[in-house]
Amino acid sequence: MVEKSKPATLSDVARLAGVSVATASKALNGRAQVRASTREKVFRSAEALSFIPNPLAQGLLSGQTGTVGLLTSDLEGRFSIPIMMGAEDAFGADSTSVFLCDARGDAIREQHQLRALLSRHVDGLIIVGARPDPRRSLGPDITVPVVYAYAPSDDPEDYSITSDNVHGGRLAAEHLLGIGRRRIGIITGDSGYGAAHDRVTGAAEALHDAGLEPVEAAFFGSWSESWGRGATRILLEGHPEIDGLICGSDQIARGAMDALRELGREIPDDVAVVGHDNWEVLATDARPPLSSIDMDLQELGRRAAEKLFEAIDGRPSHGIEKLPCRLMVRGSTTPTH
Amino acid sequence: MVEKSKPATLSDVARLAGVSVATASKALNGRAQVRASTREKVFRSAEALSFIPNPLAQGLLSGQTGTVGLLTSDLEGRFSIPIMMGAEDAFGADSTSVFLCDARGDAIREQHQLRALLSRHVDGLIIVGARPDPRRSLGPDITVPVVYAYAPSDDPEDYSITSDNVHGGRLAAEHLLGIGRRRIGIITGDSGYGAAHDRVTGAAEALHDAGLEPVEAAFFGSWSESWGRGATRILLEGHPEIDGLICGSDQIARGAMDALRELGREIPDDVAVVGHDNWEVLATDARPPLSSIDMDLQELGRRAAEKLFEAIDGRPSHGIEKLPCRLMVRGSTTPTH
DNA sequence: GAAAAGATCGAAAAGCTTTTCGGGAACGTA
């Protein structure tokens, strides 16, 4: 334990430099009323002692702690992760640090974590939802700015940023149309998800704009591979002419491709398939690699962080902002002939 | 903006209760030298103002901030997540909050984040690695206790907790032996991973204990589905008699099962398959659902947090602790006849 | 009833930084 030495304080620096703490502080913070030679001395002393200002004392004084809370309702869910990465990235470790909290989808726990964060005097909060549907607002009596990411708040006074699911659905359909597909089916997940309906709506709009209809009303089920397999069998039975398939998730698409292959359909020559989420592990290693709609979640997290900064800065936003999706093209929609 | 009110301070409480701040503090903290009636008054005032002590002031005084840093080298990687969940869980939001940092696998960035965390006077650090192989120690001159999780430190003076890969391999083999399989093949991932070799070693040991050998030396390749498919084809060609297959990851196992099915083998009746990682999304929805070795990462994170607590408390540990794996049995090793 | 013991409470300091404001020195000018 050689390193028992407490970290150096400003008075240590001041003493070593032979000045007062006030002067040392001003020197280090670039205040004007310090002679250049004095400033130099102070800097050298600070360097020698590897001085780091104590953020607790700074925070106590300024009222700002340079910290934000990232409260996710489901850390396990793969959607939260890229959002958090984006946010963490945007904050940049030096100026702002991120407190991580996972509410495990439990409202009580969320309240608890919220109190803990507020007691730590975070400068702001990002609430990351597990699913894209609206969630209850924390209410207006939170003392710090709040940004809702992925799952928008149900209070339009709040600021939320979420994925534009209608756009995502449209993108998928337009892509299939663009490669000449005309008989397009839609298989998606849990009908309880608003996002599932939004994506279907977007796809239907795009088809309609091209003077087409889906071969049949969209199949709702679950977000799983097995549903993708089952639904595909049913759909193909009723509509063997299908040449394009829009899936509500990459898992569904994987199941769908499995079923298509077993039914003797070539992908993409007979049937082109588009997934949703662009979940690399599933998409890139599929047979063939799966084209998919990317919600750009990392960018979403980054935007959330920026907006939070603005709000902390006194320039809050309101309403729900929708981030457009991107299309990632892979083999499942790249004709080989 | 009704809620412009600054949070209440202890002097507000004291004033309302008609006592001094010293008395108020003692009353709230259960110190003895306070009359019961006075204490009662103070508590009521604190309640009324919904007073929360400012942790910055507390930390300034005690030197402890009640925060720890969670520095992961790869947030995207799915292994970090459960570890973080476990750690976050063990810390419990009230007593300790967690700073999240992602170094993105970049050493420079890691140094940067490390400085930021230390400047915030965290009470301790958990370093979460992206891969199970040893990593360079941060060195002994970090001023706070450090625990390495998943990727152990190369300095035996440090404390590290990681998954027992030998045990995991053994578990897989023993399970296959237990259901009567005798002609067992091993397909695993990147030969550059020490963990891949450890798992093979464990499996070979278990076979040896039963007087058996793998049908052939383990196949090393990559951690992908496509490698699983390819390797399985080669393996089956050389050894069509195989009745059990140990895979180094669930992705490999998925690929292997795909290939087995296409080669006309029934799973598990002809060939039983065990994966590694117990990655729910892949394992539960496979055909059939995949038995897999679970590294119990959440528990690993929890243990890391506990050990960090102990170290902060002045009771540090040293060396590498290996956490045993668990077997999750599903359909791919549950004979149907 | 007085002195000793015990019970309560408050003033003040410590923990560290930043900012304000006043004082002193150096300089220029008359």
Added chain:
DNA sequence: TACGTTCCCGAAAAGCTTTTCGATCTTTTC
């Protein structure tokens, strides 16, 4: 030389809590 500026620097306060220690008040004991 005397006066007014300008330039630097330091003392002190503020931000909030906890702890120490001395002071005051109550109770007990003889």
